[in-house]
Structures are given as structure tokens and as C-alpha cells.
Amino acid sequence: MSKKTAARVDPLSLALPLAGVDSHAHLDGQEFDEDREAVLERAHAAGIAQVGNVFLGPDDYAARRGLFDAHPEVFFLMGIHPCDGQTCTPDRLAAMRAAFAAEPRLRAVGEIGLDFHWPDCPRELQFQALREQLALARAVERPVVIHCRDAEQETLMVLEVEGFAGYPLLWHCFGQGPETARRILRNGWHISIPGPVTYKANESVREALAIIPADRLLLETDAPYLAPQPWRGKRNEPAFTVFTARAMAEARGENPEDLWRQCGDNARRFFGL
Numbered sequence: 001m002s003k004k005t006a007a008r009v010d011p012l013s014l015a016l017p018l019a020g021v022d023s024h025a026h027l028d029g030q031e032f033d034e035d036r037e038a039v040l041e042r043a044h045a046a047g048i049a050q051v052g053n054v055f056l057g058p059d060d061y062a063a064r065r066g067l068f069d070a071h072p073e074v075f076f077l078m079g080i081h082p083c084d085g086q087t088c089t090p091d092r093l094a095a096m097r098a099a100f101a102a103e104p105r106l107r108a109v110g111e112i113g114l115d116f117h118w119p120d121c122p123r124e125l126q127f128q129a130l131r132e133q134l135a136l137a138r139a140v141e142r143p144v145v146i147h148c149r150d151a152e153q154e155t156l157m158v159l160e161v162e163g164f165a166g167y168p169l170l171w172h173c174f175g176q177g178p179e180t181a182r183r184i185l186r187n188g189w190h191i192s193i194p195g196p197v198t199y200k201a202n203e204s205v206r207e208a209l210a211i212i213p214a215d216r217l218l219l220e221t222d223a224p225y226l227a228p229q230p231w232r233g234k235r236n237e238p239a240f241t242v243f244t245a246r247a248m249a250e251a252r253g254e255n256p257e258d259l260w261r262q263c264g265d266n267a268r269r270f271f272g273l
């Protein structure tokens, strides 16, 4: 890679076979209101066969799911984010349960978890919302997708204590090192890698990547956040996963096309697509 990482390479110039999956994106957000159709077209042209759109709770799901009526390649996740713990009321839990029962496109409960990064997210409410939604996932028989920021030990402890070892679970937006990866893997869970794996400073994530078994690895954008190089700082979108995949393949000494297909197959198996 040249030193001028600011050169904004067109992702379509690095398109991969139509077999990839962006496991986690927020394309229902207003950041995409101007050009959602073009974003989905570019994703397809870059090699993304399926995209998991994450609705942050039942209100967003009800209001915005229609945005994807003409896009069967978009599957759905739904969960109350830890920083919205106060909205995890019995009414909303019941609405989520009904939605999961009625809609097969809803493939996972998430993102749920713990986030101690923001001081104004009361922790007790976070723990409660996490436990209640873990119970929901069991009740509706769907996999779990975990959001965890600055709360690795606490999150792992809740999941282990609640008996989720061996349950289909994906650690979204993995940003830690090999030690955390090992504990996630020991529990039988999957790991999804976002764009920051392309940032120079994230050597520990690349070290962790080297020890993740090929059949436990997924990739994602978390769009509109966390754009990979060379688009860092801009709005992220699914087509940019071609950069993420290349960085991942390099860290693992693999061919990008093989890694792309493998991560796509893993996502299809994990979400039952």
C-alpha cells in the first residue's frame, strides 16, 4: 500500500466474487436516505450477496423495515442497544417477541451487550436489558449478536454465567487482541471483524485474526460507522468490505477471494440464510 492512504480507491476496482456477506450494517439510518438504492447496488457490484441490517429496537424495526421490501438480499437483526437500556420495557420485549415469531427475515437478536464507554448509559439497566434479551433469543430460537465496548470481562461473565457457551453467538465489531479472542472461541462463538482492522495501530486485532479458525470468522461494516482505509473518516457502506477482506486475508496469509467466500459461507450458516 502506498503511503498516501488518503487516495480514495474505488471499491468496485477491487470487487470480489458475489459470495460475500456484510454481517452488520445500519442501512435504515438517515445517513442513507439520499442514496440507499445506490449503496445497495454498489454492495452487489463489489461482491456482497447479503447484508444484515441491524434495527436498534422494535420501534425502528416497525418504522423502517419497509425500506428493504424490494431487497430480499437484506436480512434483519433486531435488538435494544445497551445504551438504550431504559427502553427495554415489557411492552417492547413483547413487541420484539411477536416480530421474531412473525418474520423469518429477522435472523438474530442483536446488537445487545454492554457498553461502558459512554458515561451516561446506566450500567444496571444495561445488565438487565442484556439478560432479558438473552432470554428472548432462547425463547424465539435465534442466534445472538453481541455489542461490547470497554466491558469485555463483564460481558463474557454474563454470557458464561447465563449458560451461553455453545449457543450460536457472534461477537460483533471485534477490536481486541488474541487473549479475548481465545476466550470467545473457547465458548464456541463466532467473531466478526470490522473496518478498523485496516488501521495501522490495530496490530493486536491482526494478531487475534491469525488464531481464529476459518469457520468462525465473519466480516462487517457497522455502516455508517468505522469505514476502513482508504475511506477512514467517511461514511462507511457495505462495498467497503472489500478493503476489510484484503487486510484480513493479508493478516492470515490467505487469498482474499477464499477468505471472502469462507466468511460469506460462515455468515450464511450462522444466520441460517
Ligand SMILES: [Zn+2]
Pocket: 024, 026, 054, 111, 222
Ligand atoms: Zn451496530
